[in-house]
Amino acid sequence: MKRQRLIIIAVIAVVVAVFFASGAHETLTLDNLKAEQVRFQAWFAEAPFTVAGGFFVLYVIMAALSLPGATLMTLLGGALFGLGWGLLIISFASSLGATLAFLIARTLARNLVEQRFSRQLESVNRGIAREGAFYLFTLRLIPLFPFFVINLVLGLTRMRTWTFYWVSQLGMLPGTAVYVNAGRELGELESLGGILSPGLIVSFALIGIFPLLARRGVDYAKRRRMARQYGKPASFDYDIVVIGAGSAGLVASYIGTALKAKVALVERDRMGGDCLNTGCVPSKALIRVARLAQEVRDAKRFGIETKEPRIDFAAVMDHVHQAVRDVEPHDSAERYRHLGVEVIQGEARLLTPWEVRVGQRVLTTRHVIIATGARPKVPELPGLDEIEVLTSDNLWQLESLPERLVVLGGGSIGCELGQSFSRLGSRVTLVEMAPQLLPREDRDIAAQLALRMENEGVRLYLGARALRVESGPSHGDAGKVLVIERDGEQGTQTERVVFDRLLVAVGREAVVEGLGLEALNIETRADGTLDVDETLRSLHPNVWACGDVAGPYQLTHASAHQAWHATVNALFGEIKRFAVDYRNLPAVTFTEPEVARVGLNEREARARGVEYEVTRYDLGELDRAIADGRTQGFIKVLTVPGKDRLLGVSIVGHGAGELLGEFTLAMTQGIGLNKLLGTIHPYPTFSEAAKATAGVWKNAHKPERVLSWLARYFAWRRRGGPLEEVRESLRGRSDKA
Structure with missing residues (x-):
């Protein structure tokens, strides 16, 4: 690469030199150009x-x-x-x-x-x-x-x-x-x-x-055409009507009312949406209990004798539900009414781009923000409709621990819940169609998680396709069976996996039904999300969408990020609109080891044709990780070749999500690895891993020529330096005399 750049620079230098040597620059005076223009115009006249x-x-x-x-x-x-x-x-x-x-x-x-x-x-x-x-x-x-x-x-x-x-x-x-x-x-x-x-x-x-x-x-x-087509009201009740009180809708409402706009928030079910009621909060509460159970099992290697922990599943679920209740006030209707938002319970339907019907009321608004979220996707699998399927929505109503649990899907949700139920005592089998867990991550990252889950007793079927579900009296004590097939050395093989409960975690689909979008010609993309542009605006200039319903990232913090853009663009878009930037969007899978990433990984960089260098630091080299017995995992950094500018960071290991914060800040603020290396980190902490990773990069890019000069300089100094050389010279002359 450097050689190619030097050749290009040399060619440009030669061309510039020839240009000036030939006297061509003397023709590019205003007088000469005007003379040529006069001749041309005379030719044009003829x-x-x-x-x-x-x-x-x-x-x-x-x-x-x-x-x-x-x-x-x-x-x-x-x-x-x-x-x-x-x-x-x-x-x-x-x-x-x-x-x-x-x-x-x-x-x-x-x-x-x-x-x-x-x-x-x-x-x-x-x-x-x-x-x-x-x-x-x-x-x-x-x-x-x-x-x-x-x-x-x-x-x-x-x-x-x-x-x-x-x-x-x-x-x-x-x-x-x-x-x-x-x-x-x-x-x-x-x-x-x-x-x-x-x-x-x-x-x-x-x-x-x-x-x-x-x-x-x-x-x-666009606005004039839309006004003629639908009939624009002469005045409006609200500046913004937000449909959906999940993560995106709550943030949009908060920002709108903080900017002194009049905001109505419509929710047909529970405030807080999936994140509070069926997603982030209950799942992390469950993960905490499962992790504690596993720590009890692992205590023996630290010299602590324990017995196999006895799991009171009803008490576990009580803890999960209590966590939801404790967080609930943060997302409550009372809080948002106190902030100045009018919270309305009911089903919202767009009549026109400016009119939203909720029950018998018709709300008129300058802008609509759709934030209706997503729900678990259930595949069309033969026999699936004959059993009660578990999803991340209804899982929290379980009253007893499943003895044999099959998890269909090896993404973040499937891995988090599968590992947790295994640690709580279920015999878990996880089936994933892709050849690895977490298909969007690099293979070496996913391999670390797969190794840990298998060591803890989770049976993994990777590269496996679900064919059908068999159930009924004919299976007797076998319960229910998931029939799968996968390719092996002997060709395609069919296997039967027995289960008591089946958890489907193959993705989520946007909730768009019942909103009246068809009448307004607001369409969805191939993945079911609403078709909005880079500023989150739909076909209509005053209808916006954010969160899971808009995609492409179904993450709570991504929803909040989009909500800011949707709200600000709605209120001030006639002056300036902001495109959503996802380049430094972090994501974490809360398994053990945790998997965290920001920016590009190797899989994406290769797909986009982006050149990169890889720096890897094993957590087994970190003093704090050794002391805590948490040495599994590594940090992998992608940088611009020959430079310390970060393109992306992937981490697998204990506390990966917390470690990712420093790298996310660095990428967002344009801080390179050299400055991370020059930042003092407390010892001994896991945060030192960021500095150590920067040190690995620096060691690979040390200036060898400068160091060789320094080696000669210090050798010269060890010999006595300039004073000693003068003495040697005088001593030599004296000997000759």
């Missing part, structure tokens, strides 16, 4: 169709082949032809060239464009399906991607060629006019002092503010 036609053809070729330089050509056209002729020529040339690029992509380069611009293609397809030609018009006015990308990507859609042409012709016209006018002002420049002329300043100011003006114009057009 043969207008030849000159204009040649420029037209050249522009079409550049646009059709997606060659760089369209902006420069547009400015040049304004300087050479003026505003009238320049706008006419370039407007039609750019639209025709774009259409040819569109056809080239459609007929010749489909596979290349699909691979190179897959992310943009997915986004554009959603927009086209949602808004049709109007979406292309908005892309031309406010390009989310460069124009050549729009040309190529639209070629892979089902849009008609004529529609693409006329929308492009119309949509690019305002921007083209701004750039042609700027070129005209440059062409009329008589001296360098004219750069400060009002006309030129205004022209270039228009280039800067045109995207903002265009965005405002598009938003205004």
Whole structure:
């Protein structure tokens, strides 16, 4: 890489040297350029169709082949032809060239464009399906991607060629006019002092503010179109109506009322949503008890004799429910009413983008934020509907510990609950379709968790597909059976797993039914989440979504992160909207060992083609981990090659979630490993692992040449330094005398 950079720098230096040596720079004076412009305009006056036609053809070729330089050509056209002729020529040339690029992509380069611009293609397809030609018009006015990308990507859609042409012709016209006018002002420049002329300043100011003006114009057009279609109320009861009082809805309501907006919060079930009632709080309470039971079993290795712990499952569940009750006041309707939020119990349904029906009431609001969350996904598996299935929703109503528990799914929820029930005394079998646990994590990270779970007695079936559930009187004492298949050395093998209870943890699906979205043409993505843009805005400019219902991350802190953006964008979006940034979003699986990550892991970096270096630090080298007997696991850091800038951190081990905080802060604030290494950490603590990891990176990137010079310097000093050299010199002369 360094050699390639040096070659590129050398080539650039040679080109620059040749440029100046040839005297070419002397031709780029204002006088010379004006003289060439005068000759060109004289030529244009003599043969207008030849000159204009040649420029037209050249522009079409550049646009059709997606060659760089369209902006420069547009400015040049304004300087050479003026505003009238320049706008006419370039407007039609750019639209025709774009259409040819569109056809080239459609007929010749489909596979290349699909691979190179897959992310943009997915986004554009959603927009086209949602808004049709109007979406292309908005892309031309406010390009989310460069124009050549729009040309190529639209070629892979089902849009008609004529529609693409006329929308492009119309949509690019305002921007083209701004750039042609700027070129005209440059062409009329008589001296360098004219750069400060009002006309030129205004022209270039228009280039800067045109995207903002265009965005405002598009938003205004959308709102007018929506108002005509649905009938906008003359006044509103609320600034925001939030639907759903889970993590996202609560944060959105809190922020809205803190900003002095009038907010209504509608909840049809329980305040706090999944996180409080069936997710984070009860699961972590259960994990705490299960971890304590395992610590009792492991006490013998520290010299403490104990018996196998006796589990009172009813008391365990009482502890879980008490934890929910203790946290409940934080999310209560009383608290939010005290904050100024109007909390309404009932089923919400959108009548129009501004009207929400709750029972017999119709609430009018300037903005709606949908935060209805998600629920456990239950697969269509033959025989599953004949038994009572456990999910993370109804699990907490168990009154007795299952003797034989099968967990279907090896993601975070499946691993956390599977390990916990095993530690509480269930015989647990976990079935996962992927070849590893936690399929989104690196294989070496997941392997650490798999090793621990198997050592604790959890039976793992990885790379296994569930075929059906068998139950009924014919199975006798065998209870119920899950039939699975997996590939092995002997080919595909079918196995039967006996269970008393089956816990399904194969993912979650967004809750969107009953909201009236179909009547408003608000669609869902392939994964069932609401189709919103990067600012969390839906098809309608005043309808937003956040949390699990919007995806892509079903995490409580991700929901809160989105809720801030949805609320601020709703209240102030007409001035400024903020896109959600997920780059430094941390995630933790609360198993033992814990698994935590922020940023890229190796799996994602390879998939995206991102170059990286890996630094690994084993927790078995950490003094505190050795003293505590918690040496399993490691920290793996991905950095930019040759630099200390963090791309991502994965941790597996005790307290991984707590260790991740320092790395998350470092990535968010742009702090590199060198500064982590220079930060004092208390000894002996697990937090020292962050500094130790930075030390491993530094050791691998130590300046060998500087160190060799230092070695020579210190050797020279050991020999006596300069004074000793003088003495040796004098002694030598004396001997000769």
